[in-house]
Amino acid sequence: MNNPILDGLNETILKAMADMNVPGAQVAIIKDGKVIFSEAFGYANLDEKIPMTREHILPIGSSSKSFTAAAAMILASEGKLNLDAPVRTYMPEFELSDPIASVQATTRDLLCHRTGIPRHDLMWLNWDDLQRRDLAVNRIRHLKNSIPFRSGFQYQNHMYAVVGYLIEKISGKTWEQFVEERIFAPLGMKETSFRIPYPDESGKYARLYTPNEKGVNEENVPLVIDAMGPAGSINTTIDELAKWVAFNLNGGKDAENPLIDEALFKELHKPLIPYQILPFEFPELVSIGYALGWTVDSFRGHKVVDHGGNVSGGSSLISFMSDDHIGCAILTNANGNLFVNAVAMEVYDRYLGYAGQKNWFSAYQEGMNSLLAAMKGQLHAIYDTKIEGKPYSHTLEEYAGEYTNAGYGDIRITVKGDALHMQYHNNSLELKHLHYDIFTFELFVGPNPVSFATGIDGSIASLSIPFEPSVEPILFTRKK
Template sequence: MRGTRASQRLSRALASAISIALASLAFAPRSSAQDAPLQGFDAYVAEALKAWQVPGCAVAVVKDDRVVLAQGYGVRTAGKSDPVGPETLFAIASNSKAFTATAIAMLVAEGKLGWNDLVTERWPGFRMMDWEATRRMKVIDLLCHRSGLGTWAGDLMWFGSKLTRAEVVERIRYVPPAFDYGTGYGYSNLMFVVAGELIPRVDGRSWEQFLLERLFQPLGMTRTNTSVASLAGDPDVATPHTLVRGPLEQVPYLDVSNSGPAGAINSCAKDLASWLRFQLAEGRVDGQKLVPASAIEMLRIPQNLRVVSPFARSLNPSTHLAAYALGFEVADYQGRLKVEHTGGLNGMYSIVALIPEAELGVAVVTNLDEHDLTHALALHVIDAYLGVPAQDWSQRYLKAKRGQNAERAAAARRGVSKRVPNTRPSHEPKDYTGTFANQLYGEAVVAIEGDKMTLRLSQHANTGVLSHWHYDVFLATWDDVVWHESAVRFETDIEGRIGALSLKIRPEWIDPLEYRFERN
């Protein structure tokens, strides 16, 4: 949204809640939840893991600059006994965004960048489809989701694809906008990739090297890394799991190096405790100032107002206002500022939450995707330390999740009921085969292999088996568990040939755009 008096008042009100007092420095993680507010927490987590079918998780809690908990629960891999520990690595996905935003804040503090610098001044080759967005895009816009792109738009380009980071950024110019630049909210991973790629252009170091030298090493985050390749040979790594097809099953780690600044970091409870301390101490660690407090404060100032959905308000009536800041979301909670972010990738989900006024931070990482246990555990800890009446957040979120699942199942049944029976394709199977092209993505190849018709997309290794649905619509069942299924609609051109196909890939998880491929 554009600036209004209401949003300016919100910015001042939330920003004024950020200042905290530095407490005595101590790092003393417990082997179990022993602090008085956390009595019974271990048992609560164990019960919640079972209820949510989450194999394992790790939790870090920081209070008054002291690590009161850095512990693992459950197992690294379902069906095995290897326990999750404080150094077990998990993908933290979009919780990487706060690291990228902090890196940019450090460069701004050093005068190498300005928040209001035009992106094209620092990167003349940067292009969006919307020329106004290209011309007016500022550094700060990249980090608060007001680029004009829709939520997750274009993410299929990088989501486990063969494209390099440079190729992903180059193709952003082909992603259609959802609204005018600066006028709405669209959660854009692509803009964080651009932000990360500004770092070498002004500092000389890659995003990966900058984070290693300026954040990971000074904070003692010795286990944290920025790629799936770094996990090879490490014996203490959690296995990703999903329930997308019903039963719990393992999935491979998703290599997202090509979108690293948006979500490629892997970390553990021990290291995330250090990250919480750093954020709560406003840029200091063990007395050393890594970045001015004003830079950390900037990350918490609301930039893009968000609607508190009826679903969110029903779960948490104490939240009235919410916004995206820079790499973090901010909202009021129990009369205090809550700074948080979530992160999800195939088989993994996480949350980082801060209550700066209370000098309280919590991080939860899990080895299952698409669930709300992370929120439940974070709120359980926050409520315990704030002294507000206890709620069974796990059961509240679980009830809501079951309701959502029921709605999705009903929607799926409605979709099946709309299938028109006793129809035939308009052409013979061989007429659907061939190579089709899309400017943003690349190519789609339809082939007949034995008695099956298959679909392959050029930038991914996945194969979909096509089965007739009705008329010229086919259902692609992918060999990638997370991709699951896609409706593929074929079109007849003016000459009567199959001239194009259109499809979406898991719009509720991967990319909402419909990709139209035209025959070469």
């Protein structure tokens, strides 16, 4: 007998991949504890035309947060961690820029993004040798909050790194060891890792891609995010991820053996704070709240628990309707792509009897296109501010030097030819003069301004960059 969920699904997925520029994908559907669909599509390697298989390993990005939250809940089940006790109970050195948050913030606050600290992502991206302890103990206290503690939702990654470090302090194991021993092993998740090797001699990992301005997919060098691992470093296959979906649909049990106390497990999926991640909405899908490593929504009146992920060159989604005992997982080697969300909505529409009533792939693509256009316009507006004929006030050599910020680390300015060059962690960037002592550089999504400031002695004393737009520009003072 034909399954209405699966009829023609392969063809729908392949067409959507072509329309949404997705090189390769893996899709699994789980119903009543069984995998009813597990397929790979497209290419794992575009240059060599190597087909994507279910054995190719892909990054799950921020979907890793659900594992970190579960790891914390395992410690709570053992009575070693109280999610509502201040973090300082277990980590006296914990400190944030907000003194109230420093004293009162709990593990639950960190896991549901209500500390008041915005993303600050350009602090850690491409900082390959950043250490987790340094991040959790020394760096985060210097990251400014943009709203008061517990006053609202602000999605960010640093607090998950802190929770990972907290797990390490309590368990005596690294976060990676704890997740591997207490979650992966019991669930039989064997094809997993916490870093993508580059170059990959094994051929086990799919190549990762980002389209250029012409829409041509270009290969990404995988990010090294060891310090931020608990927020997004897990890599795996679709068949392994299906076991995680089944585990969550089964109430936190591996078969009949609970890994997490039943009452505490339910806490993982309870919405705690209103949230919004995507800046557009659909009438069929109502955002309810962020839980612990999961978002909770209502889709056509049915509760949906999920979490997406994106790293440079890969997008993922883990999703399930717990009351309906159905879920899915989608992995791709496409950067910043909402194909994964559209697949889940397509699957749920088929299950609920709404097949064909809405093209979720075009709906999500239109939303993404509008978002990207708005972002591009905002980012490139800086060039429109250029004042012609306004030179810089010093010789280029006088700008050269080492600059530092206690949270963001060091910047090195040098002169190369007739231009300034900036080394920021593993980012090597050319500075282009805008006007006066303002220069620009291109990093990730677009241009950023660098503003140099002169001290009372007439020499360059500092530079500032608006790395986090919701707070004042980040100030880097010149080293003596």
